Amino acid sequence: MSNNNVCILGGGGFVGRHLAGLLATRGWRVTVPTRRRQRHKDLLVLPGTTVVEADIHDPAALARLFAGQDVVINLVGILHGSHKDFIRAHVKLPHKVTEACRATGVKRLLHMSALGADTTSRSFYQHSKGEGEALVLEPGRAHDLDVTVFRPSVIFGPGDSFLNLFADLLRLAPVLPLANARARFQPVHVADVARAFADAIDDPETYGQAYNLCGPRTYALAELVQLVAANLDLKRSIVPLGPRASWWFARLMELKPGAKLMTRDNHYAMQTDNVCPDGFPARFGTPLALEAGIDYLRGGQKDHYYGYRAAARR
Ligand SMILES: NC(=O)c1ccc[n+]([C@@H]2O[C@H](COP(=O)([O-])OP(=O)(O)OC[C@H]3O[C@@H](n4cnc5c(N)ncnc54)[C@H](OP(=O)(O)O)[C@@H]3O)[C@@H](O)[C@H]2O)c1
Numbered sequence: 001m002s003n004n005n006v007c008i009l010g011g012g013g014f015v016g017r018h019l020a021g022l023l024a025t026r027g028w029r030v031t032v033p034t035r036r037r038q039r040h041k042d043l044l045v046l047p048g049t050t051v052v053e054a055d056i057h058d059p060a061a062l063a064r065l066f067a068g069q070d071v072v073i074n075l076v077g078i079l080h081g082s083h084k085d086f087i088r089a090h091v092k093l094p095h096k097v098t099e100a101c102r103a104t105g106v107k108r109l110l111h112m113s114a115l116g117a118d119t120t121s122r123s124f125y126q127h128s129k130g131e132g133e134a135l136v137l138e139p140g141r142a143h144d145l146d147v148t149v150f151r152p153s154v155i156f157g158p159g160d161s162f163l164n165l166f167a168d169l170l171r172l173a174p175v176l177p178l179a180n181a182r183a184r185f186q187p188v189h190v191a192d193v194a195r196a197f198a199d200a201i202d203d204p205e206t207y208g209q210a211y212n213l214c215g216p217r218t219y220a221l222a223e224l225v226q227l228v229a230a231n232l233d234l235k236r237s238i239v240p241l242g243p244r245a246s247w248w249f250a251r252l253m254e255l256k257p258g259a260k261l262m263t264r265d266n267h268y269a270m271q272t273d274n275v276c277p278d279g280f281p282a283r284f285g286t287p288l289a290l291e292a293g294i295d296y297l298r299g300g301q302k303d304h305y306y307g308y309r310a311a312a313r314r
Pocket of ligand 1: 012013015016034036057075077078112113154155156
């Protein structure tokens with residue numbers, strides 16, 4: 001690609017920081033819009049990276065952001081919220097993004113969906129992700145726009161909220177009741193996800209495609225939590241909850257004010273295995289094994305900056 005301007009919506013998040021770091025080291029000029037610039041000032045250590053405050057739900061603001069960009073990457077996603085919140089983030093925003101790409105002449109769009117995205121899912125998260133990816137891949141809409149969609153299983157790595165959450169809980173409690181302990185996942189490292197996005201940008205064979213992204217192995221949730229405990233040298237009892245108790249656990253957690261540990265929507269999503277029978281796409285390299293990549297949990301650090309500092313060699 002001759003020009004190298006990329007706008008990453010959601011670029012200040014966990015995946016976004018790693019991806020911004022990688023793209024900056026590959027010579028891209030990265031623009032990251034955010035609702036609160038103050039929170040992402042650290043991204044400015046990256047060469048050629050700009051962080052701007054913007055309301056990306058406003059079509060006029062999107063058009064201003066996309067003017068002069070060669071590539072747009074949409075990583076925006078939420079795990080908790082009302083049906084309306086999910087539709088706004090996962091369906092209406094992708095719609096506005098494709099419209100703004102068309103209006104500003106952007107020809108390349110990479111879109112983050114999720115493994116299990118499915119318009120028939122009972123989970124609003126999975127349902128809305130399914131609607132969003134169908135919308136961006138729709139041939140009529142995407143005419144003139146080369147779109148690639150990614151669907152990762154749960155993503156781990158420095159700054160993740162999934163394994164770090166269990167690490168925090170295990171440090172606090174000798175006994176951990178675990179909802180949906182048998183739910184299966186195939187965790188993929190954030191560096192592998194970032195590499196897949198970065199490699200796909202100027203690879204025409206990825207245009208119009210959707211890729212599942214998974215690590216090398218599948219695990220039941222209880223195994224993952226045991227692995228985290230072992231990594232932290234903690235001896236803990238994990239008490240698997242049955243289906244009914246799991247639902248009630250999710251319901252209770254939902255009522256808790258503040259950050260949510262789990263909701264019924266997450267519970268519904270976990271009724272379907274989050275695994276890829278075909279594993280990680282060979283064109284994007286070999287994925288890191290979970291066991292080889294969770295040392296970041298040991299320091300108790302939630303270093304959101306690690307990925308791009310490493311990528312930027314700082
Ligand atoms: N992490 C995983 O295990 C995983 C697995 C599968 C798929 N995914 C998908 O991958 C994407 C990135 O995940 P992540 O873990 O990096 O998420 P994250 O850390 O929560 O970051 C999400 C980003 O989206 C932006 N955002 C969230 N809600 C928004 C809203 N209502 N309006 C505008 N911006 C909003 C935030 O931007 P500001 O706060 O800076 O404004 C934030 O930087 C999401 O689409 C997620 O669904 C993640």
